[in-house]
Amino acid sequence: MTFVTRFAPSPTGPLHLGHAYSALIGYDMARAAKGQFLLRFEDTDLERCKPEYIDQIIDDLTWLGIAWDAEPLLQSDHLGYYNQSVECLVALGLTYPCKCSRKDIAAALAAPQEGVAHTVYPQICKSRKMAARHADDALRLHMDRACAALPDTASGFEELGRWKKGVYPIDEASLISDVGDIVIGRKDIQTAAYFLASALDDQRQGITHVVRGIDLFDFTHVQVLLLQLLGHTPPLYYHHDLIRDENGKRLAKRDDARAISLYRREGATPQDIRLMVGL
Numbered sequence: 575m576t577f578v579t580r581f582a583p584s585p586t587g588p589l590h591l592g593h594a595y596s597a598l599i600g601y602d603m604a605r606a607a608k609g610q611f612l613l614r615f616e617d618t619d620l621e622r623c624k625p626e627y628i629d630q631i632i633d634d635l636t637w638l639g640i641a642w643d644a645e646p647l648l649q650s651d652h653l654g655y656y657n658q659s660v661e662c663l664v665a666l667g668l669t670y671p672c673k674c675s676r677k678d679i680a681a682a683l684a685a686p687q688e689g690v691a692h693t694v695y696p697q698i699c700k701s702r703k704m705a706a707r708h709a710d711d712a713l714r715l716h717m718d719r720a721c722a723a724l725p726d727t728a729s730g731f732e733e734l735g736r737w738k739k740g741v742y743p744i745d746e747a748s749l750i751s752d753v754g755d756i757v758i759g760r761k762d763i764q765t766a767a768y769f770l771a772s773a774l775d776d777q778r779q780g781i782t783h784v785v786r787g788i789d790l791f792d793f794t795h796v797q798v799l800l801l802q803l804l805g806h807t808p809p810l811y812y813h814h815d816l817i818r819d820e821n822g823k824r825l826a827k828r829d830d831a832r833a834i835s836l837y838r839r840e841g842a843t844p845q846d847i848r849l850m851v852g853l
């Protein structure tokens with residue numbers, strides 16, 4: 575089987591040890607399988623993403639000995655493309671307009687932290703009709719309708735990682751109660767929410783294996799649901815363990831102390847980084 579994977583950082587900060595670990599695992603897997611390794615910048619959060627981080631990430635990855643097999647894809651170049659899929663979900667009758675506060679929406683837009691990073695929406699706008707949509711409304715997925723609209727054939731995904739290896743059917747009950755009516759169409763710019771754009775690009779880039787951290791495992795259910803509603807076949811997933819700090823907390827981009835650029839300045843070699851992350 576062809577193997578195509580990708581590293582998909584959000585350029586909101588410097589590359590740190592956790593990202594290097596993820597990129598190296600994907601890259602090593604692609605090379606071992608004589609497959610392809612692609613790079614994608616998930617930069618639709620126009621406020622937090624910075625071009626200088628893109629340059630720095632490219633420089634750090636190159637220094638680590640990682641190469642990619644096509645021009646990097648920049649999501650901000652394709653906002654209209656993601657919006658087409660939002661409109662498909664509208665046409666399927668699976669959305670409603672929402673004018674709720676920025677606070678609810680910010681949580682759904684942010685790069686996911688542990689699990690699906692948002693609060694369950696309290697369905698304030700659920701009875702609003704699409705015909706009453708305002709230009710500055712966000713669009714929410716009507717989760718119960720979406721689950722009911724899933725094709726009858728088995729829906730779900732295959733997980734190849736060490737931790738939760740197996741086939742995972744879509745857990746409709748938990749999507750309805752724990753995930754709820756997420757924002758899929760953003761109101762700040764006319765495009766899809768972060769996680770939908772990411773799943774669509776996995777299709778567009780022909781990704782066969784999504785290699786990424788176990789913190790995104792719950793989030794995979796949402797992406798697979800959306801892909802299957804849009805008639806796509808989800809890729810295979812490989813969620814790896816996380817690099818944590820001494821307190822057991824997952825490293826985030828704000829952990830600048832573990833930025834690869836800093837280790838580089840202190841004289842570390844790429845091999846030192848591999849050893850540090852246990853590779």
Ligand code: GLU
Pocket residue numbers: 582583584616685772785786787790
């Ligand atoms: N853009 C996400 C991040 O920087 C990764 C998303 C993914 O691998 O699917 O954490």
